[in-house]
Amino acid sequence: MWTASQFFAGCPALEQDPKAQLQRFIKQHSGKPVVCVTSGGTAVPLERRCVRFIDNFSSGSRGALAVEAFLQAGYAVIYIYRANTVQPFTNGTHSERALQWLFEQATERQDASLSLPAGSAELVASAVQRFKQVHHESTLLRLPFTTLFEYLLVLREAALALAFLESRAMMFLAAAVSDFFMPWQDMEEHKIQSRSGPLTLELQQVPKMLGELRQHWAPKACLISFKLETDQQLLLQKAGRALELYAVDAVVANLLETRKEEVWILQRSNTLQQPQRLTRPPQDDFIEAALVARIVEIHQQHIHALT
Amino acid sequence: MWTASQFFAGCPALEQDPKAQLQRFIKQHSGKPVVCVTSGGTAVPLERRCVRFIDNFSSGSRGALAVEAFLQAGYAVIYIYRANTVQPFTNGTHSERALQWLFEQATERQDASLSLPAGSAELVASAVQRFKQVHHESTLLRLPFTTLFEYLLVLREAALALAFLESRAMMFLAAAVSDFFMPWQDMEEHKIQSRSGPLTLELQQVPKMLGELRQHWAPKACLISFKLETDQQLLLQKAGRALELYAVDAVVANLLETRKEEVWILQRSNTLQQPQRLTRPPQDDFIEAALVARIVEIHQQHIHALT
Numbered sequence: 001m002w003t004a005s006q007f008f009a010g011c012p013a014l015e016q017d018p019k020a021q022l023q024r025f026i027k028q029h030s031g032k033p034v035v036c037v038t039s040g041g042t043a044v045p046l047e048r049r050c051v052r053f054i055d056n057f058s059s060g061s062r063g064a065l066a067v068e069a070f071l072q073a074g075y076a077v078i079y080i081y082r083a084n085t086v087q088p089f090t091n092g093t094h095s096e097r098a099l100q101w102l103f104e105q106a107t108e109r110q111d112a113s114l115s116l117p118a119g120s121a122e123l124v125a126s127a128v129q130r131f132k133q134v135h136h137e138s139t140l141l142r143l144p145f146t147t148l149f150e151y152l153l154v155l156r157e158a159a160l161a162l163a164f165l166e167s168r169a170m171m172f173l174a175a176a177v178s179d180f181f182m183p184w185q186d187m188e189e190h191k192i193q194s195r196s197g198p199l200t201l202e203l204q205q206v207p208k209m210l211g212e213l214r215q216h217w218a219p220k221a222c223l224i225s226f227k228l229e230t231d232q233q234l235l236l237q238k239a240g241r242a243l244e245l246y247a248v249d250a251v252v253a254n255l256l257e258t259r260k261e262e263v264w265i266l267q268r269s270n271t272l273q274q275p276q277r278l279t280r281p282p283q284d285d286f287i288e289a290a291l292v293a294r295i296v297e298i299h300q301q302h303i304h305a306l307t
Numbered sequence: 308m309w310t311a312s313q314f315f316a317g318c319p320a321l322e323q324d325p326k327a328q329l330q331r332f333i334k335q336h337s338g339k340p341v342v343c344v345t346s347g348g349t350a351v352p353l354e355r356r357c358v359r360f361i362d363n364f365s366s367g368s369r370g371a372l373a374v375e376a377f378l379q380a381g382y383a384v385i386y387i388y389r390a391n392t393v394q395p396f397t398n399g400t401h402s403e404r405a406l407q408w409l410f411e412q413a414t415e416r417q418d419a420s421l422s423l424p425a426g427s428a429e430l431v432a433s434a435v436q437r438f439k440q441v442h443h444e445s446t447l448l449r450l451p452f453t454t455l456f457e458y459l460l461v462l463r464e465a466a467l468a469l470a471f472l473e474s475r476a477m478m479f480l481a482a483a484v485s486d487f488f489m490p491w492q493d494m495e496e497h498k499i500q501s502r503s504g505p506l507t508l509e510l511q512q513v514p515k516m517l518g519e520l521r522q523h524w525a526p527k528a529c530l531i532s533f534k535l536e537t538d539q540q541l542l543l544q545k546a547g548r549a550l551e552l553y554a555v556d557a558v559v560a561n562l563l564e565t566r567k568e569e570v571w572i573l574q575r576s577n578t579l580q581q582p583q584r585l586t587r588p589p590q591d592d593f594i595e596a597a598l599v600a601r602i603v604e605i606h607q608q609h610i611h612a613l614t
Contacts, residue, residue: 001504043362049537049563051483055350055362084391084401089410094391095402102409103396104442106421108432113422114413125415135411176358180506197308199487201508230356256356 002183004207008156010184011149018143018154022078022161025141029076032139033168033299036158037070038175039063040082042148046201048187053147054203058176060085061092062259062288066172067140068130069292076139078158080151080175083144089127092286148178152209159217166220167306170299171213173225174252181206210246222302223248224295230256236275239266250298252291263291267298269305309490311514315463317491318456325450325461329385329468332448336383339446340475340606343465344377345482346370347389349455353508355494360454361510365483367392368399369566369595373479374447375437376599383446385465387458387482390451396434399593455485459516466524473527474613477606478520480532481559488513517553529609530555531602537563543582546573557605559598570598574605576612 002010026034040063041056060082067088070077079088090098102124106114116124134140143158145151162169180203210225225248229235232255239253243266253264253275264275278294280287309317333341347370348363367389374395377384386395397405409431413421423431441447450465452458469476487510517532532555536542539562546560550573560571560582571582585601587594 046361047537051364051535051537051563052485053362053364054353055360057358057360084403087403087407090406095406096391096394099397099402099406099409100394102406103435103438106435108435109420111422113416113420113428114431114435115418115420121420124421128410128413128415128421131410178359198512199510201510203506203508205505228358230354230358256358 002204002207004209004212007152007207011153012184014150014153018157019161021141021143022158025076025078025138026161026164028138030165032074032076033170033303034076034078034162034165035070035170035172035299036078036080036155036162037063037067037172038080038151038155039067040085041176042082042151042178043146044148044178044181044203045187046182048184054178054180056176056178058082058085059094060087061286063172063174064088064090065092065286065288066174066292069289070172070296071130071134071139072289073292073296075296076141078141078143078162080143080145080154080158082151082175083146088140089131091123091127148181148206149184151175151177155209156212156217159213159221162221163218167222167303169218169220170222170295170302171218171224172295173210173223176228177209178206180204208246210242210248214247220306222299224250224252224298227251227253228256228259229253236264236266239264239275243268249302250295252295260287263287265291265294265298269301309511309514311516311519314459314514318460319491321457321460325464326468328448328450329465332383332385332445333468333471335445337472339381339383340477340610341383341385341469341472342377342477342479342606343385343387343462343469344370344374344479345387345458345462346374347392348483349389349458349485350453351455351485351488351510352494353489355491357454361485361487363483363485365389365392366401367394368593370479370481371395371397372399372593372595373481373599376596377479377603378437378441378446379596380599380603382603383448385448385450385469387450387452387461387465389458389482390453395447396438398430398434455488455513456491458482458484462516463519463524466520466528469528470525474529474610476525476527477529477602477609478525478531479602480517480530483535484516485513487511515553517549517555521554527613529606531557531559531605534558534560535563535566536560543571543573546571546582550575556609557602559602567594570594572598572601572605576608 040060041058044054046052064086105116105120143154227239239251243251249268251266262279264277266275347367348365351361353359371393374384374386412423412427450461534546546558550558556575558573569586571584573582
């Protein structure tokens, strides 16, 4: 069973070290609450010159919409996201579809502008405006990753940098992190070749990093983890166990098939010990605004309790 | 070892049957040459309620840029692509980056239009214009897929529909198709649970469909297959074997690390039997225009030979 130390010792190094960016960002926003939102699935390479990998289904829309809601709520956001997943400011849509929609709507004009019909124009103008505001105020730090190794290395750097803010920092861990991986030393150098029989892959358990976060990296931060299951019987039981085992401050539990409509929030400091079910308000297109409003309250309680 | 018949017998059905769309499209363009371009990697589900899957690294830019070049060359194009990969008309860029670039460049104006600075405006105007032309002339049929099952089912339907055009049809098979899969019957119903030890996955070989294409589905079509390797020693040897084994009309061979700069084309009817190396012309941003020009010649020779 691999420990966290062994895992990091065996990790290939990051191409770019995010330390300096992170420190600059945190210093710049020292008056605000800061949240680190993680989003998307982590790719587990099966070969060193990676052609094949194991992946988790995760569109990234939960994280992207949560980023928008946190920004609206006055947070500075560190956004650790899987490259090419759904991004903020695109109405929870994959950029492919958003861009195609834009091309269908737009008409080029002589003066090098794109004209849009009324309804679409408002949607796009609002997105562009919020995008530019965030860009202007530098309240969003984007740190893309692809592999599990990159994700955990960047997560660790972000958490270590955020430790400085103590309880004012929050980690909103919506990324779908692989449970299993192939250690770098076990990987073949080149693309695995077709063969005449079945292929057997042996994968090791990824060490749970929530414990590291809680105990070593950012001990005073407000930690929000996620649990996704496909079996309703297992969901709340496993979410409850995660809460106890890793001492996170809240677990957001959801079922794959209904995740856009309902979530359950289990809070560590909630003496009633009942999971709180939260549904998408009918007037909202997405559940994330309501979810983030609740999470912000939890964070405020956390700050208050530790002050 | 699974046969093609066994594979299709065990496939979950497509959500939407593309037969009618395909027949309409082919009828509409009965005067033009038609190419089916496949693009992107195929996801191999590991669970029935799919959370995890095995995937192939494939941005889709080769296919997307080839679609643009084929359209410019007067083809009608059936585009079988992995959802959320690089799309045509975005300069070979992932939509995420393209959209972000657009947001950075654009300024909203009072009259609900987006204004762009001069250089950017031309780029976008050209893309929007070509997009709309294709939309207006209906020369591009988009068929997205995610899983290996969906890909092979859609590919088969497209090939069977194209058989009607005989040698006037071409298949440009740039998709990165999985070599290994987990049969539906072997899959767990629910998300594979974390456990205390290693996880062993046993995967079966995917039956090679090139043979089915050549012999049964579209016997007179011009077939262009691709070979990607990471080891130069293996590349041309394997490309040559694919040519003999499956009797495709040409194989485009490339190395992962240099695929944007050079390819080798092995042509079945070329009696010299030497692979032709093709490099990106310095004045071109991408190699695909030159590659497609060569492939169009091969198709014309194919049509001529069979007429």
